[in-house]
Amino acid sequence: MATSYRFETNPLARTACVWPFLLLVIAVAPGLAVASDASKQQADSSQQPQFLRLLRESRAPYHTFATRFIQHKRLAMLDIVLESEGMIFFRRPGSVRYEIISPVQSLMFYDGKKVRCYAFSEDKWNLLNNPGATAIGQVLRQIGRWIQGDFDADRKMFEIDAVPADDGGCIHLIPRSKALAEYIQRVEIHVKKVGDRYRVAQVIIRESDVDLTDMRFRQELHNQPIPEGTFTSPAASEACQAAFPPEDCSDPNEAEKPKS
Amino acid sequence: MRSTIWSILIGLLVGTSGCLCPPSLGEPVDDTARRAALLASYQPPDTQRVVYRTVLRSGGREISLVEIVKAFPEGGYSVAGVTDIGNTLYAVQIDPDGKGRVISKSLPFSDRWLLDHLVKELLIPWNGPQETSELYRLPDESWALIHEEDRLACMFVFDEMGNWTEFRRLAGGRLRSRISLEWDEGSTPNVMRVDNRDKHYRVVRERVSSNP
Numbered sequence: 001m002a003t004s005y006r007f008e009t010n011p012l013a014r015t016a017c018v019w020p021f022l023l024l025v026i027a028v029a030p031g032l033a034v035a036s037d038a039s040k041q042q043a044d045s046s047q048q049p050q051f052l053r054l055l056r057e058s059r060a061p062y063h064t065f066a067t068r069f070i071q072h073k074r075l076a077m078l079d080i081v082l083e084s085e086g087m088i089f090f091r092r093p094g095s096v097r098y099e100i101i102s103p104v105q106s107l108m109f110y111d112g113k114k115v116r117c118y119a120f121s122e123d124k125w126n127l128l129n130n131p132g133a134t135a136i137g138q139v140l141r142q143i144g145r146w147i148q149g150d151f152d153a154d155r156k157m158f159e160i161d162a163v164p165a166d167d168g169g170c171i172h173l174i175p176r177s178k179a180l181a182e183y184i185q186r187v188e189i190h191v192k193k194v195g196d197r198y199r200v201a202q203v204i205i206r207e208s209d210v211d212l213t214d215m216r217f218r219q220e221l222h223n224q225p226i227p228e229g230t231f232t233s234p235a236a237s238e239a240c241q242a243a244f245p246p247e248d249c250s251d252p253n254e255a256e257k258p259k260s
Numbered sequence: 261m262r263s264t265i266w267s268i269l270i271g272l273l274v275g276t277s278g279c280l281c282p283p284s285l286g287e288p289v290d291d292t293a294r295r296a297a298l299l300a301s302y303q304p305p306d307t308q309r310v311v312y313r314t315v316l317r318s319g320g321r322e323i324s325l326v327e328i329v330k331a332f333p334e335g336g337y338s339v340a341g342v343t344d345i346g347n348t349l350y351a352v353q354i355d356p357d358g359k360g361r362v363i364s365k366s367l368p369f370s371d372r373w374l375l376d377h378l379v380k381e382l383l384i385p386w387n388g389p390q391e392t393s394e395l396y397r398l399p400d401e402s403w404a405l406i407h408e409e410d411r412l413a414c415m416f417v418f419d420e421m422g423n424w425t426e427f428r429r430l431a432g433g434r435l436r437s438r439i440s441l442e443w444d445e446g447s448t449p450n451v452m453r454v455d456n457r458d459k460h461y462r463v464v465r466e467r468v469s470s471n472p
Contacts, residue, residue: 073346077353077363078330078338080309084346098345103468104313106324106344119324119344121315121464122451128315128322183347183366205346213346 051164052171055191056150058198065090065147066221068244071100076210087240090147095231096140101241107234110140118234125234146200158187168192168201183207219244219252285404288394295395298405301422302388305331305447307470312382312452314341318461325349327382327465332356337386339379352379373459377437381454382465384427384439389416412436429458446470 066089073082084104089097094112099105105120115137117130130136157180161172173187190202199220205213227243229236245252289295312327323343330338335356341349351363352374360375369378393405398417402425405416417426427439436458442451448470454463 071346073342075328075340075342075348075351077351078309078328078340080328080330082311082326082328082342084344100344103311104324104326104344117324119313119315119322121313121324121466126315126322128324129320130323131321132323207348211348215346 051162051169051191055198056148058196059148062147062222063092064221064223064226066224066226066240066243067217068219069215069217071216072214074210074212074214076208087244088143088147089226089230089240090144091226091231092148094141094144096144097230097236097240098140098143099237099240101237105237107237108136108140109231110137110144111231112141113137115140120234166193168198185209219247222253224253285396285398285406289397291395294403295393295405298395298403298416298418298422299389299391299393301418302416302424303447304388305385305470307331307447307472308333309471310448311468311470312465313468314463314465316378316461316463318459326468329382329386331386337383339382341378350374350379354379354383377456377459378463381437381439381452381456381463384452385441385448388424389414 066087068085068087071084071086073084074080075082084100085102086098086100088099089095094110096108096110098108098110100107105125107118107120107125109116115130115133117128117133117136118125119128120126157176158173159176161174163170163172168191171189171191173189175181175184175186185206185208187206188202188204189200190204191198192201199217201217203215203217205215207213221244224243227236227239230240308331310329312329313324314327315322315324325341325343327339327341332338337354338352339354340351343349347366348364349367350365350369352360353363354360360379362371362374365371365374389405390407393407393416396404396406396415398404401420403418403422405418407414411431413428413430415426415428415430416424417428419425423443425441427441429436429438437454437456439455440453441449444450446467448467449465450467452463452465454461454465456462
């Protein structure tokens with residue numbers, strides 16, 4: 001571990017030094033960069049820009065967006081997989097609500113400029129003065145870009161290997177810097193093609209050979225009404241969850257919305 | 261005359277600040293039956309894995325995370341802290357002999373800070389009073405079992421009903437850290453509140469799940 005920060009009395013004072021690296025990776029898809037020589041060998045380079053362009057064009061008509069996700073965090077040392085569930089709401093040009101709803105509740109808002117982080121603890125939502133707020137803001141901005149299919153940002157951080165397939169494709173992000181590579185070996189973004197639309201179905205963040213975070217997205221809503229307070233209020237959590245139709249709907253965008 | 265007044269004033273100031281310290285505990289209480297009962301009332305957690313929701317506050321900053329403790333039948337623990345969005349903040353291994361080592365960390369905690377404070381406090385439910393502990397009666401009528409460890413007094417405070425409600429670490433009579441414990445049906449506390457005055461941080465841990 002190259003990290004050499006040491007302090008004893010105020011452990012949170014310097015967290016911002018590392019958080020940008022970690023959190024930017026969570027933004028995953030936005031961090032695409034140009035292909036490396038190695039990655040070019042794995043995919044037809046002429047197809048990569050087309051694949052990314054199709055993905056971007058497919059997202060262009062969406063002004064609002066919402067999705068549920070299930071996240072599995074595998075920690076080999078503890079021989080466990082931690083499962084959490086959450087949802088993401090987005091409204092152009094850059095409002096994001098990123099909420100974990102179980103087994104613990106936490107929430108992040110981004111309005112294009114500022115970030116607010118909340119944790120549900122001791123029976124109430126607590127606004128946190130999070131030392132990583134700036135980095136989290138970058139992450140949420142990146143999530144917004146990803147939702148829009150904008151994979152041009154932060155090319156400096158990752159090399160890209162885009163591998164198109166008949167049913168979608170996969171985008172590999174490989175950290176350029178050694179510092180980042182110490183925390184993240186690779187990010188895989190699995191894109192699924194449904195009809196003429198593309199959507200990100202799964203993101204895998206490989207921290208090491210054995211530890212990874214696997215996010216699977218489902219019930220993607222496009223241009224659907226966004227509940228009041230979605231981008232400002234923790235109290236909108238229930239309304240946001242109710243915005244999603246029952247799981248058994250084949251197309252959540254065609255489902256009849258539950259009356260709130 | 262003036263020097264005498266100053267001496268008195270300084271004495272008063274010292275006395276005032278001394279009030280922040282725990283009052284003298286006096287001599288141990290020679291009550292073998294009660295001491296044995298309190299020792300017996302402590303039961304190590306019978307769970308193999310516990311997950312806590314943690315909010316850490318220090319220097320006006322706050323972070324939330326999930327902490328996982330895995331206890332091994334042969335002794336020893338694996339402990340990890342993970343952010344809500346999945347980053348591993350730290351991973352620590354504690355051997356059966358109590359020796360700890362940091363496997364990985366992605367926040368600027370020092371190894372010592374992690375092992376001797378954050379993780380040690382998390383593992384308090386597994387590390388109860390020792391057989392050599394001495395019994396004390398506290399001014400508020402509660403009972404305490406105290407043993408010495410690494411030149412610190414480890415105080416386990418029990419209420420009148422014999423429930424373990426608090427853990428304190430003291431050095432030279434000065435309170436270094438305090439952990440209050442709230443219990444429900446489980447064998448691990450459902451809430452632990454840490455006030456670490458030594459390192460100037462507070463932690464609230466709420467149990468999310470536990471597996472036998």
